[in-house]
Amino acid sequence: MEKIIDIIDSIAHEKGLKPESVKEAFKTAVIQTAKRVICENCDFEVEIDEKSKQYTLYQKITVVNSDDKRLEEEPEKYISLTEAKELDSDVELGDELTSEVSLEDYGRSAASALFHEIEYHIQRFVEEQMFNKYKAMIGTVVSGPVTRVDNEQNTYIEIDEVRAVLPKRNRIKGEYFHVGDTIKGILRYVGIDKKFGIHLEVSRTMPKFLEELLKQEVPEIADGLVVIEKSARIPGERAKVALTATSPRVDPVGATVGVKGVRINAVSKELNGENIDCIEYSPIPEIFVARSLSPAIISSVKIEDKKAIVTLPSDQKSKAIGKSGINIRLASMLTGYQIELNEIAATASSSDEAKTDEEKQINPDALKALFGE
Template sequence: MEKIIDIIDSIAHEKGLPPESAKEAFKTAVIQTAKRVICENCDFEVEIDEKHKHYNLYQKITVVENGDPRLVDEPDKYISLEEAKELDPDVELGDELTSEVNLEDYGRSAAAALYHEIEYHIQRFVEEQMFNKYKAMIGTIVNGPVTRVDSEQNTYIEIDEVRAVLPKRNRIKGESFRVGDTIKGILRYVGIDKKFGIHLEISRTMPKFLEELLRQEVPEIADGLVVIEKSARIPGERAKVALTATSPRVDPVGATVGVRGVRINAVSQELHGENIDCIEYSPIPEIFVARALSPAIISSVKIEEDKAIVTLPSDQKSKAIGKSGINIRLASMLTGYQIELNEIASTSAPSAEGGTEEEAQINPDALKALFGE
């Protein structure tokens, strides 16, 4: 097979493979073909002659003692020391002798087998390269047109040369898609199947999707001036995002919300109208919990292991809980604490000297000053 290397280089260019990967695939294909048409249990090796643009196939035979039973069981794989000495006087037990083999001597069946093996192994290398490409993209946003929606409402999307699936469980409640729609999602999982090839799964419900949308929409986040510390979502309903700024000249909440809410509204629209609360993160748990329960005004917060005991006026309790408990659930998800609410009677003007600790209302800014942030 003269000039076979030119053919392999051409295939590598067409498939977008590194030339060395294509050559390794070719070597594997030649060895597998030799095992199929010459000797299944024999050992072969392939050497590529770059200068003359062709390959050499060698069969390896191991030298064993005279009378070794393997000489009878596998005569193509082993040679006796006595016979080996006739070929090479310096040979020793355990050495490997090689003899060149030409697949062309085995007719058209060998050529056909080699063609199919090359096709198979090149395809495996292509799939492996694609797998590594998409695996590196896990956690990033991908988009593409909808090609099919099955009876179970799983949505199939074409992303470059691969088909991805958006399962119904990963879809925001209330969303529906039709063939031809272009949708975005976070790449959640990449798998490979011998029968079906590359398998991608995307999601629109992960908090990471919200974070990546904000990174695309808010230049300060993309540039690292604003950092998303934590986020929590109840997909399609409400979300909370905790933000910090790396520069004192940047307001993390204001930069993320944008003028008249234009930035946060663009993200909300992509998330099927999901309301997004932006708060400033604090490393002090008490302050962080108080801010997470916004818009409720909190009197005090006490941390006991994984529980946050929150004291607040009775007229703030409904705000802290939120509709169907959504606000307190998100605050708990965001902070990592189980939140317990304790009511106190509302007072219009608490006394700084005579009031009890339970009567004093401390807003988040007061807590900030109290803990020295």
């Protein structure tokens, strides 16, 4: 079986596996094959000689009393003390004896079974290594070409050596992809199945995807000069991002938006035209709520438990609510508060509007006093 060991070494090198992992896979494969072709209920162990790169398969047999019923029920697993004494005079009850067996004695069927077992266990190690690799990548942006779009509009993407799926529910509204398109997404889930292997799920609707795209597009975010404190999205419609700067020299909003909006527009384009509002984060809830309702101008904010009572001029209410309520929904998602809007009551009169035409006329007596008669 020397050739098989050499093949295993080459597989370890080719697949990038640790030699120890390959050896364990090989030992498991040999033991499973022995159970299949020699004795299903027997115990086996494998030893590998590092110098010769050959392996030896042993069958373990337990020493029991001569009248033990297990000798009749499972003669392949047990040996009587009398017989064992003939082999080794120092043997005692409960000891385990080992006898060398060879799969080669069982013909081509054993060799074929061993080959398939090795292939199976090596594949499991490869999948486990890949699983750990992609599990560590959860929450990062991945990209690849589209290989298939099924009838339910689930999009399949080739990411390195693994196929990932972008379900329709994780796709931005209004997006459609075709075979050959290269798309980006956030790695949301990694699973492994004995039948189907590694399973990756990608999303383009998570707020984390927006944050990672901003990190790629804005050097100040990547370098830690600007920090994304919170974000909220209604995918394909609008998003809000709360930012802070770690240096007083950096304007977090200006750095993220970029000159003439070039940076934020690049991210918006990747998100199918999603509008992105950048606001400066504040640890003071009242200020943060007021800023989150931008572009509306807020008069005051009062926090009551998980509710934010916002007072604002009547002409700002529609801006605070936004089209179809998007702005106030995003502000609530971003801040974590339920927002209640209260309009400021209109004042009875203001100086110019309350005056009559007669009151606005110049007093004749005042002219006389100023210029004389």
